[in-house]
Each structure stands twice: as structure tokens, then as C-alpha cells.
Amino acid sequence: MFGKKKATPQIDKDQLELIENAQRRIRQKKGLYIHFVIFLLGAVFLILANTVLGIGKDITFFGKEWFLYAILFWSFLFVYHVFNVFITHKFMGKVWEKQQLEKLVAKQQVRIDALKTNMIKEEKHVAKSDVFNTQQTQKEILNSNKQELTIIVAAAENDAIGKGNKLIWHLSDDLKRFKSLTNNHHIIMGRKTFESFPKPLPNRTHVVITRQPDYVAPEGVVIVNSLTDAIEASKSDAQPYIIGGGEIYKQALAFANKIELTRVHEDFEADTFFPKLDLSVWKETANTFHTKDDKHDYEFSFLTYERK
Incomplete structure (x- = not known):
């Protein structure tokens, strides 16, 4: 009762971001799995509807049954989903955006550092010129002044x-x-x-x-x-x-x-x-x-x- 309270574990921002990214990926892959199951069931339903129930049996396109085109379209949606989860997310997702932003910031910082270095060099050059001009003025007055x-x-x-x-x-x-x-x-x-x-x-x-x-x-x-x-x-x-x-x-x-x-x-x-x-x-x-x-x-x- 009067003992010390257990310390609450602290999660820093980086760890929290990793956890959130992992949860997001789990949801994406889970959604892809559900899409795959629906795709299989839908394809089977289209085939049965045409061959067994005779729905649209006389409808053909270029000599092929209509359900083949429906399955191809459904396949395209599934392939697009796969591409989005495993390809687009990796190369153009939040992590990719962050990496690109960091690269741009790093390039800008290099440019800023270069500008600062040039400005410092110019300031030193101007300061040396001012000192030189002052010394020259002093010498001229001392040498020419009667x-x-x-x-x-x-x-x-x-x-x-x-x-x-x-x-x-x-x-x-x-x-x-x-x-x-x-x-x-x-x-x-x-x-x-x-x-x-x-x-x-x-x-x-x-x-x-x-x-x-x-x-x-x-x-x-x-x-x-x-x-x-x-x-x-x-x-x-x-x-x-x-x-x-x-x-x-x-x-x-x-x-x-x-x-x-x-x-x-x-x-x-x-x-x-x-x-x-x-x-x-x-x-x-x-x-x-x-x-x-x-x-x-x-x-x-x-x-x-x-x-x-």
C-alpha cells in the first residue's frame, strides 16, 4: 500500500514513430489479404454465375465470355493493391518522403554553409583591405607631410x-x-x-x-x-x-x-x-x-x- 509506485515505462518519439509505422503496415497487409480473399470468392462467383446459372451466357466480347473480362479487371485492381502496399509504400510512402526531405534539407544546409564560408572570407578580405588602406594613408601622410x-x-x-x-x-x-x-x-x-x-x-x-x-x-x-x-x-x-x-x-x-x-x-x-x-x-x-x-x-x- 505504501510501497513505491511502479515506474511507468516511457516511450520516446522515435520509438513511438516506429510502432505507428509497424501498425500501419499491419493494417495495409491485412487489407491486402482481405482483398485477395474477396478477389478469389468474386472470381468463383462470376464463373458459377455464368456457367451454372447461365447469367449473361450469350454475352461475349471478341469471342470471349464477359466474366473473363470482369475477372481481368478485378485482377488489375488486386495487382494495383499489391503494388501499392509493397512497392509504392516502400519507395513513395511516408518513410520515402521523410528521406527525400532529409536529403533536400542536407543539400540546402551544404549550400548555406558554403555561403557562410564565402561571406566570412569576403569579410576578412574587406577587413584586411580596410587595414591596408589605413596603413597606406598613415604612411603617405608620414612620408609626404613636411x-x-x-x-x-x-x-x-x-x-x-x-x-x-x-x-x-x-x-x-x-x-x-x-x-x-x-x-x-x-x-x-x-x-x-x-x-x-x-x-x-x-x-x-x-x-x-x-x-x-x-x-x-x-x-x-x-x-x-x-x-x-x-x-x-x-x-x-x-x-x-x-x-x-x-x-x-x-x-x-x-x-x-x-x-x-x-x-x-x-x-x-x-x-x-x-x-x-x-x-x-x-x-x-x-x-x-x-x-x-x-x-x-x-x-x-x-x-x-x-x-x-
Whole structure:
């Protein structure tokens, strides 16, 4: 009474399908057997009706009794039934349809896989082409440009350069150096860097990179859509400066000839960082150290790097 219930045997879909197919075949063969018995009885009845009872005894076709044609027609129906059960069912039944469907699906899958493979190859080819074109553009600018394109930046030991679109520190000598170096030059920057200024800096031509097609800037500010366009817009200047922000610095490392870096010897929390320098590409050519004092809360160094 309180014992464990017997487990109910489970039949999976494949087993159930096999059972249903087997039952269907039994019904078909049983129907064929009944057809055979009726065929034999019917044939005997037709012969007896004609020869013994004399039904239609005088009816002939082409010199043959009518019941012979009736038996032949009945035989045709029986042969058709046999063909349908043993031939048509095997080659054109549900199993045959399923096999054909599986073959078609498999062929379509092969085609789909081939298309995917071709698409992946094309994407890789396009990606390689884009990289190649970008590298060619960089080489052309570096080789043909007579300018000394210079990055100027102040970065902490952990490469922090800003937070909330603002400087993290205030170093008087660094600001003076920035003004002295960039005065009367083109300064190239991203839109957010430009918007961090209360107003455009005097004695400098501002070249602002933005993707906004309808961006409005004060008169005299040059608006471009890419760094290469900004370099082209500054070609009248022998030494334009890249002044930020982080993404523009990252792109500019491929084009710049020189880096003027103020290294602040502290770590800071930030949301914008200067990219790590590859010292196999850049060599340090100048280094001036400054200690802390009344106007400077942190130690810092003025570093100059030039492309090898």
C-alpha cells in the first residue's frame, strides 16, 4: 500500500514513430489479404454465375465470355493493391518522403554553409583591405607631410589625463609651456575638448573634429570630420599640435612625429587616459624635472619623444 509506485515505462518519439509505422503496415497487409480473399470468392462467383446459372451466357466480347473480362479487371485492381502496399509504400510512402526531405534539407544546409564560408572570407578580405588602406594613408601622410605634427599632453603616472571633461590638476608652468608651444599654431582637438574651453584660445587656429554634421562653432573655428581631414586643414602650419582628447590622441600616434609630454608623478582617478607609448617606435630626446613648490602641488617632468 505504501510501497513505491511502479515506474511507468516511457516511450520516446522515435520509438513511438516506429510502432505507428509497424501498425500501419499491419493494417495495409491485412487489407491486402482481405482483398485477395474477396478477389478469389468474386472470381468463383462470376464463373458459377455464368456457367451454372447461365447469367449473361450469350454475352461475349471478341469471342470471349464477359466474366473473363470482369475477372481481368478485378485482377488489375488486386495487382494495383499489391503494388501499392509493397512497392509504392516502400519507395513513395511516408518513410520515402521523410528521406527525400532529409536529403533536400542536407543539400540546402551544404549550400548555406558554403555561403557562410564565402561571406566570412569576403569579410576578412574587406577587413584586411580596410587595414591596408589605413596603413597606406598613415604612411603617405608620414612620408609626404613636411609638417612636424606634434602631440602635446599632460598625463599622470597611470596615464590619466582628465575626468568629467576637465583637467585633474593645475600646474602653472605646464600651462605656460602649453601656451608658449602652441601660440600662433593650429591646434587639433575633438569636440569635447573644444567644449571644455570657456572660449577659443587666443592666437591659435582651432581645428575641431566632430561627427555631428550640423555642429555650430564660433567664427574662425575649422570643423572637420576626421583626423586626416584635420591634418589636411592644418597643412599651412609647419607644426600643428594635437591637444586631445583620449580617442584623438590614440589615432594621432600613427601620424605624429613628436610628443611633448608633461608627466605628472602621481596616480589619479580619471575617465580619460593617454595611450601607452610603444618605446620601440618612440625615443626620449629631452627630460626636465620639476619639484613641488607653492604653485605646483605635484612633481612633474617635461618629456619630449620623437619617432625613431
